[in-house]
Amino acid sequence: MVPTTLPPPGSKWSTGSLSPGAFATRGCMVLPVGPVGAVQELQLLRKDDGGLHCESVMPVRFVPMT
Secondary structure, eight states, X not given: OOOSSBOXXXXXXXXXXXXXXXXXXXXXXXXXXXXXXXXXXXXXXXXXXXXXXEEEEEEEOOOBOO
């Protein structure tokens, strides 16, 4: 999953849809994290049998979700 806008502050993304095996060998989601109107951090969330893993990828600026 890759959202194309920044979710409102306080939003909770559902990681329940990231089932192991959903995308080849593991489920993943890439999303921006940070304040609106400033630099956010693009984060990669991966879910496998060992749990949920988060990795910072790069700084980004996404437009707000309206």
